[in-house]
Amino acid sequence: MGQGETLAKKKGSGDENSSGRPQNIQELAQIAGVSAATVSRSLAGTGKIAPATRERIRKLADELGFRPSTMARNLRTGRTGTIGVIVPLGHEKTQHISDPFFMTLLAHIADRLADRGYDLLLSRVVPHDPEWLSRQVDSGRVDGMIIIGQSNQSDVINSVARYYRPMVVWGAELPGQLYCSVGSDNRLGGRIATEHLLSLGCRRLAFFGDASVPEVEQRLSGFRDALREASDGAVGATLPVHFVPERAVEEISGFLDLAENLDGIFATSDSIGMMAIQALIERGRSVPGEVKVIGFDDLDIARRVLPPLSSIKQDLEAGADALVDLLFRKIAGEAVDSVQLEPTLAARGSTLSD
Amino acid sequence: MGQGETLAKKKGSGDENSSGRPQNIQELAQIAGVSAATVSRSLAGTGKIAPATRERIRKLADELGFRPSTMARNLRTGRTGTIGVIVPLGHEKTQHISDPFFMTLLAHIADRLADRGYDLLLSRVVPHDPEWLSRQVDSGRVDGMIIIGQSNQSDVINSVARYYRPMVVWGAELPGQLYCSVGSDNRLGGRIATEHLLSLGCRRLAFFGDASVPEVEQRLSGFRDALREASDGAVGATLPVHFVPERAVEEISGFLDLAENLDGIFATSDSIGMMAIQALIERGRSVPGEVKVIGFDDLDIARRVLPPLSSIKQDLEAGADALVDLLFRKIAGEAVDSVQLEPTLAARGSTLSD
DNA sequence: TGCGATTCTGCAATCGATTGCGATCGAGCT
DNA sequence: AGCTCGATCGCAATCGATTGCAGAATCGCA
Missing domain, CATH: 1.10.260.40 (lambda repressor-like DNA-binding domains)
Structure with a gap:
């Protein structure tokens, strides 16, 4: 017995x-x-x-x-009714999920999955070993996997993608990737932001963002493209601002004290953009009068600060939609392609004098 | 075979x-x-x-x-290594998890659980039937359950608490609750906020928030307590602002057009506070000059808007800590009590003239 | 009344890992 | 050499639900 x-x-x-x-x-x-x-x-x-x-x-x-018992059923049927969502924090060991961008995207994904009756198993991992992904995938607890941001883990993701199909990734589309991804056209977004600043008369620009993150690197490319094509004496500097707020504030402040006749800032996230505005105003430089600032993401908060932050809109709701849709089609065995979302300009008070 | x-x-x-x-x-x-x-x-x-x-x-x-296979192990051992987090959205059928407050708390919880090697199963439910909780609990997929906000579902939670022990709730401490909860002393918070406004000379106050939510109701009590004790002719009105942004903006605008010589607003969340400021400024009324505004929660964004929003700080990190700690102690069989966090005043530019 | 055609139900194997108890094997001791 | 004892390892039952196949019950029709 x-x-x-x-x-x-x-x-x-x-x-x-x-x-x-x-x-x-x-x-x-x-x-x-x-x-x-x-x-x-x-x-x-x-x-x-x-x-x-x-x-x-x-x-x-x-x-x-x-x-x-759901678990007994799962064991027998081989299906779980839950999707794993994983946020690899490779480039910023101390960054938290609490980042507003992650939170927003995650929330939309949760809502979409809920619509389909699926649950969401959330794992935040700091990839100190290359097993972080396969461990989750092979655990057999999920029917599919959504990865938010490749970070610097594209290799690992690729190696898992070789044998594990139901997996989609939010982030930049990288050459040679074996997995399917959803993300904005970052290069285009970078170009739009920069051209916006240029069209408003800015000539001494700065890019705030850490280019070791693939998405950011692409935005920087767009920034450079636009500057090159302007070819009217406009110049641009790059400041690798980290995503962790404490460090970012410090880095921005230090930079602004030196760069005295800056007249335009392209920040690679809304958070960074907002920090830039605050730092500028603390230094008595008016926005958008002396310096114009544009962010990236267009989260809710961008609209709600004063002056309202201009931004490049990534439609995260559509992104979440696409991620979930693609994932379920993959689970169903379909072959699907990556999706690039078109970023759009949301011009507001931080660049428009009004 | x-x-x-x-x-x-x-x-x-x-x-x-x-x-x-x-x-x-x-x-x-x-x-x-x-x-x-x-x-x-x-x-x-x-x-x-x-x-x-x-x-x-x-x-x-x-x-x-x-x-x-994790699932086979789970079936055999009866333990799962995951904690369920559930957000009942009873009072606002259309509210999303994307609410910044939920997401912030959720993120901290995720971080804490990750520290202990546990995963987090997220379910967003709109409780249209009373089974929403027991369905999750009895599914056998989790070792414990964290509920974020009782909403108007205290009865349901109580009835499950009668037989299911490993469960903790974020929210107001209600009389007669059988479960153990973690939350701020909302009444005290409401009093602190109101006294702050009063001490700055405000005499015509308004409370923005939907008192059918238990937490909000307690804050409103604090608001009334403070007003009563002031007994110097200060008056206070109540506007039941919903949490859904679209409706809230409309409600706030309509109210402000009527209430012309308002000089202080206590908003029951930072989002509402920010919307109030924006609506005020659109109407040419200066903040904090003519009207002072204070929010509740003290999320990151409060600090980053202009003018920086004064707020009543709920330490969500400590809250998440307490939730997770209590939960694991319950799982271990300990008997634990509810925790009330002390809210504190964060006075900033939206109330201080500087 | 008789026999095949349907419907329902039940038997038992199965998913994959865990674990109490017994079997095995070699070492150490007399 | 014979025997005891302990360290390892394997057998088989078990967690709880699912499902192919077969047996039982019911029905229809001649």
Whole structure:
């Protein structure tokens, strides 16, 4: 008999079950006077079951508050009904998920998955070893995987993509990637932002962002493209601002003290843009009068600060939509392509004098 | 033989396994020339196993990229290594998880759980039926449950708390609750905010917030307490602003057009506070000159808008800490009490003239 | 009344890892 | 050499639900 009797629940005392709450399908079957198979089929609505029996079982289960173990079902069927979402924080060991960009995208993904009746298993990992992804993938707890941001882990993702299909990635589209990704056309976004500043008369620009992150690197390319094409004496500097707020503030302040006749800033995130504005105003330089500032992402907060922050809009809701849609099509076995979203300009008070 | 052969993975072709990647502990055992039991014990490090054997198995598993099925383990051991986090959105059917408050708290919780090696299963539910909670709890997929905000679902939570122990709730401490909760002293927070406005000379106040949410109701009590005690002719109105941004903006605008000589606003969240400021400025009323505004929560964004928003700080990091700590102590069988965090005043530019 | 055609149900194998208990084997001791 | 003892390892039951196949019950029609 039971060797595993030291394990598991045993919510009830010893006898049967104090509360009368059946712990498994077997007990419910016994109470109903049928076999476990019949209970299973009744509850799941599969197979041929007499309608009367099915209703009886269902009502009984309902009254007794019985719910079959999801895990046992998962083990048997091989499907879990949950999608893993993972945020590799490779480039900033101390960055938290609390970053507003992650949070926003994550929330939209959660909403989309909820629409489809799937749950979301969230893992925040700092990839100190190359196993971080395969560990999750092979754990067998998820039907698919969404990765938010390649960070500097494109290699690892590629190696897993070689054998694991149901996986999509938010981020830059990199040459030679084996996985399918969803992200903005960062280079175009960078160009639009820069051209916006140039068209407003800015000639001494700065790019704020850490180019070791693929997305940022692409935005920087756009920045450089636009500057090159302007060819009217406009110049641009680059300041590798980190994503961690504390360090960023420091870096920005130091830079602004030196760069005295700057007249335009392209920040690679709204957070950085807002920090830049604050630092400028603390130094008595007006925005957008003396310096114009544009951010990237166009999160909700961009609209709600004063002056409202101009930004390059990434439609994260559409992005989440695309990620989830692609993932489910992959799960269904379809072959799908990466998606690039078109970034758009949202010009506001931080660049427009009004 | 296999009746379930239509199910499950079968990553390999038909024969054995093309890639040589063992799919289960059995195959690995065969390759290693030992029994499944030995493999299990080697990998888990349990039981008495010859050190040589254990190392050999481990190395082999590593080389072959084998990882045991988490689900099978879970089924057998009855533990899952994941904590469920659930956000009941009872009072605002259309509100999304994307609310910055939820996301901030969620992120901190995720970080704390990650520290302990636990994963986080996120469910966003709109409680249209009273089963929303028990469905999650009884699914057997989690070792514990964190609920963010009772909303108007205190009854449901109570009824589940009667039989399910490992569960903690973020939110107001309500009389007669059977579960253990973590939250700010909202009444005190409301009082502090109001006294702050009063001390700055405000006499015609308004409270912005939907008092049908328990937390908000308590803040409103604090607001009223302070007003009553002031007893110097200060008056206060209440505007039930919803949490959904679109509706809130509309409601606030309409109110401000009528309430012309308002001089102080206590908003029950930072988002609402920011919307109030924006609406005021659009109407040419200066902040903090003519009207002073204070929010609640003190999220990151409060500090980063202009003028910086004064707020009542809820230490969400400490809150997440407490939630997770309490939960694990409950799981361990300890009896624990609810925790109330002390809210503090963060006075900034939206109330201080500087 | 009789026999095949349907419907329902039940049996038992199965998913993959864990673990109590017993079997095995070699070492150490008399 | 024979025997005891302990360290390892394997057998097989188990967690709980699912499902192919077969047996039982019911029905229809001649």
